[in-house]
Amino acid sequence: xxxxxxxxxxxxxxxxxxxxxxxxxxxxxxxxxxxxxxxxxxxxxxxxxxxxxxxxxxxxxxxxxxxxxxxxxxxxxxxxxxxxxxxxxxxxxxxxxxxxxxxxxxxxxxxxxxxxxxxxxxxxxxxxxxxxxxxxxxxxxxxxxxxxxxxxxxxxxxxxxxxxxxxxxxxxxxxxxxxxxxxxxxxxxxxxxxxxxxxxxxxxxxxxx
Amino acid sequence: xxxxxxxxxxxxxxxxxxxxxxxxxxxxxxxxxxxxxxxxxxxxxxxxxxxxxxxxxxxxxxxxxxxxxxxxxxxxxxxxxxxxxxxxxxxxxxxxxxxxxxxxxxxxxxxxxxxxxxxxxxxxxxxxxxxxxxxxxxxxxxxxxxxxxxxxxxxxxxxxxxxxxxxxxxxxxxxxxxxxxxxxxxxxxxxxxxxxxxxxxxxxxxxxxxxxxxxxxxxxxxxxxxxxxxxxxxxxxxxxxxxxxxxxxxxxxxxxxxxxxxxxxxxxxxxxxxxxxxxxxxxxxxxxxxxxxxxxxxxxxxxxxxxxxxxxxxxxxxxxxxxxxxxxxxxxxxxxxxxxxxxxxxxxxxxxxxxxxxxxxxxxxxxxxxxxxxxxxxxxxxxxxxxxxxxxxxxxxxxxxxxxxxxxxxxxxxxxxxxxxxxxxxxxxxxxxxxxxxxxxxxxxxxxxxxxxxxxxxxxxxxxxxxxxxxxxxxxxxxxxxxxxxxxxxxxxxxxx
Numbered sequence: 001x002x003x004x005x006x007x008x009x010x011x012x013x014x015x016x017x018x019x020x021x022x023x024x025x026x027x028x029x030x031x032x033x034x035x036x037x038x039x040x041x042x043x044x045x046x047x048x049x050x051x052x053x054x055x056x057x058x059x060x061x062x063x064x065x066x067x068x069x070x071x072x073x074x075x076x077x078x079x080x081x082x083x084x085x086x087x088x089x090x091x092x093x094x095x096x097x098x099x100x101x102x103x104x105x106x107x108x109x110x111x112x113x114x115x116x117x118x119x120x121x122x123x124x125x126x127x128x129x130x131x132x133x134x135x136x137x138x139x140x141x142x143x144x145x146x147x148x149x150x151x152x153x154x155x156x157x158x159x160x161x162x163x164x165x166x167x168x169x170x171x172x173x174x175x176x177x178x179x180x181x182x183x184x185x186x187x188x189x190x191x192x193x194x195x196x197x198x199x200x201x202x203x204x205x206x207x208x209x
Numbered sequence: 210x211x212x213x214x215x216x217x218x219x220x221x222x223x224x225x226x227x228x229x230x231x232x233x234x235x236x237x238x239x240x241x242x243x244x245x246x247x248x249x250x251x252x253x254x255x256x257x258x259x260x261x262x263x264x265x266x267x268x269x270x271x272x273x274x275x276x277x278x279x280x281x282x283x284x285x286x287x288x289x290x291x292x293x294x295x296x297x298x299x300x301x302x303x304x305x306x307x308x309x310x311x312x313x314x315x316x317x318x319x320x321x322x323x324x325x326x327x328x329x330x331x332x333x334x335x336x337x338x339x340x341x342x343x344x345x346x347x348x349x350x351x352x353x354x355x356x357x358x359x360x361x362x363x364x365x366x367x368x369x370x371x372x373x374x375x376x377x378x379x380x381x382x383x384x385x386x387x388x389x390x391x392x393x394x395x396x397x398x399x400x401x402x403x404x405x406x407x408x409x410x411x412x413x414x415x416x417x418x419x420x421x422x423x424x425x426x427x428x429x430x431x432x433x434x435x436x437x438x439x440x441x442x443x444x445x446x447x448x449x450x451x452x453x454x455x456x457x458x459x460x461x462x463x464x465x466x467x468x469x470x471x472x473x474x475x476x477x478x479x480x481x482x483x484x485x486x487x488x489x490x491x492x493x494x495x496x497x498x499x500x501x502x503x504x505x506x507x508x509x510x511x512x513x514x515x516x517x518x519x520x521x522x523x524x525x526x527x528x529x530x531x532x533x534x535x536x537x538x539x540x541x542x543x544x545x546x547x548x549x550x551x552x553x554x555x556x557x558x559x560x561x562x563x564x565x566x567x568x569x570x571x572x573x574x575x576x577x578x579x580x581x582x583x584x585x586x587x588x589x590x591x592x593x594x595x596x597x598x599x600x601x602x603x604x605x606x607x608x609x610x611x612x613x614x615x616x617x618x619x620x621x622x623x624x625x626x627x628x629x630x631x632x633x634x635x636x637x638x639x640x641x642x643x644x645x646x647x648x649x650x651x652x653x654x655x656x657x658x659x660x661x662x663x664x665x666x667x668x669x670x671x672x673x674x675x676x677x678x679x680x681x682x683x684x685x686x687x688x689x690x691x692x693x694x695x696x697x698x699x700x701x702x703x704x705x706x
Binding site: 002026031033061066068072095099146 | 282
């Protein structure tokens with residue numbers, strides 16, 4: 001192998017192979033997937049998420065939640081995702097068509113969040129959990145996101161309606177209250193928007209018993 | 210060098226030392242000298258990133274079992290500091306040291322001095338400025354959120370320009386080569402510098418600048434992510450092993466044909482591997498299957514390379530005692546085989562069902578990037594630095610400390626965490642085990658990882674101290690004239706002067 005040009009061509013052709021196969025082909029097959037329209041109800045799925053949730057998605061990405069949480073449900077019979085209640089059906093490519101960037105995640109230090117909006121719709125739960133995960137989940141290794149909240153003196157009008165209900169060690173002390181900053185609200189809106197159990201032709205829901 | 214009439218230390222030690230071989234060495238010394246400033250620049254910047262990256266790593270690792278640690282600031286949160294660690298050690302340390310090794314090797318093997326160093330030095334500066342901006346951006350929260358491509362888009366064009374310069378320069382050196390014979394290491398280096406810009410530009414285009422639709426992004430992401438390891442770091446690591454192993458023990462590579470086989474099968478199969486990271490994900494089956502098949506085919510290049518290296522070494526293992534380069538390089542070569550075979554196993558469905566999404570994957574990544582690549586780079590630096598500074602390593606103790614801390618440290622990292630990750634996967638598969646119980650089960654393994662991180666950090670500090678000491682001897686106020694090898698034997702004029 002002393003012939004430079006041959007080496008050069010070989011190097012380029014080998015990578016061209018997978019560039020064609022693993023970049024162009026998937027793009028051809030999945031690159032213009034459209035939302036599904038249910039013929040009976042005319043419901044369209046998926047839909048772009050509304051503004052506040054979309055901002056929350058940016059908070060999620062910026063804080064790197066995706067390094068501990070996946071957003072993909074593996075099919076029945078491969079892993080225990082469905083048995084754990086992380087989804088009613090597997091995730092398919094169409095679920096993600098509006099996502100930029102797609103944050104499938106590669107680590108499950110925490111549970112899958114594909115359907116957290118269905119599993120846990122409570123604002124209160126999410127706020128206290130984000131403020132300090134130990135409040136709801138003793139022994140969790142999820143970090144506290146207390147900087148998404150303001151700790152402030154309770155004003156003359158009494159405690160704010162959106163103040164967190166904290167007790168014991170977690171309470172900010174008498175006369176003080178903890179209220180979510182806008183980022184926290186956006187983040188929780190995002191989490192609550194995470195739902196993907198609409199039936200699709202390529203991903204039927206299991207038959208109801 | 211001394212005149213032929215008076216027998217030099219070299220000729221006394223090596224009877225094959227002739228006028229011609231001395232000319233050859235003088236030429237090499239001249240070439241080494243031409244690369245000296247540039248290579249030093251890349252090495253030093255790389256080492257600085259290693260220390261920073263190690264600090265980030267320790268913080269991230271500690272947080273994972275003790276989440277209350279440093280949790281009052283957003284910029285120190287796990288999701289950011291972990292990502293800053295990854296980018297600092299991959300694009301700061303590994304890539305920069307790799308470029309240093311590539312330039313030095315390429316000039317030597319082509320027998321041409323490095324031309325217009327200022328251009329490539331400028332590339333080094335660009336690269337580091339880009340990284341400081343980019344990693345600062347990650348800590349501020351501007352990450353792209355795409356694994357292995359987190360550097361924000363205001364930083365990546367700077368990196369791309371720097372990289373393009375480096376690639377062009379390497380190819381220019383190659384183009385003007387005076388040595389017509391092409392050695393294996395050159396094949397790998399050429400491949401790496403041609404592959405990387407292609408990977409990086411495709412990934413930037415389809416993920417950051419003009420994102421493809423939905424899961425196509427994830428596909429491109431892993432095509433890129435896996436290939437950064439497979440088509441950039443791996444070829445450079447192998448180029449170094451192919452060069453230093455025979456060089457240090459003084460005998461040629463066992464088999465030319467195995468080298469050819471290893472190279473072309475790696476080129477053919479490695480780049481199809483990426484989608485094994487997506488097993489079970491929202492993709493058509495063919496995409497996953499094709500990558501699993503290609504991953505299994507990787508047995509061919511890995512085993513042929515391993516056999517080739519092993520038979521080159523046979524009968525020379527005793528030299529491990531004396532040569533730091535050889536120690537690190539052999540550690541790297543053996544780790545390459547183990548981690549690659551383990552990678553083949555991880556790609557298979559039944560294994561992936563358990564290990565995917567667990568700390569097992571993290572352990573595997575460190576087998577590859579640390580036990581193989583980083584150790585190989587350490588070995589290379591042990592060889593190159595004395596030759597470009599014409600000073601011997603000042604402290605044997607520090608070398609030993611470096612070797613044992615990193616070798617034992619990485620074993621203590623990888624073995625327990627692989628096992629712990631496997632247990633974590635098993636526990637997760639059992640849907641009746643509450644999730645928090647799975648989390649609790651990982652704690653002991655995560656704590657061991659922090660201990661191993663401390664060992665690695667100690668090793669890095671030892672190496673850095675030795676390096677600074679070496680440079681002080683070369684450039685400091687008390688610089689000592691000294692031959693580049695065999696300190697303690699009769700002092701002779703510095704080689705290459």
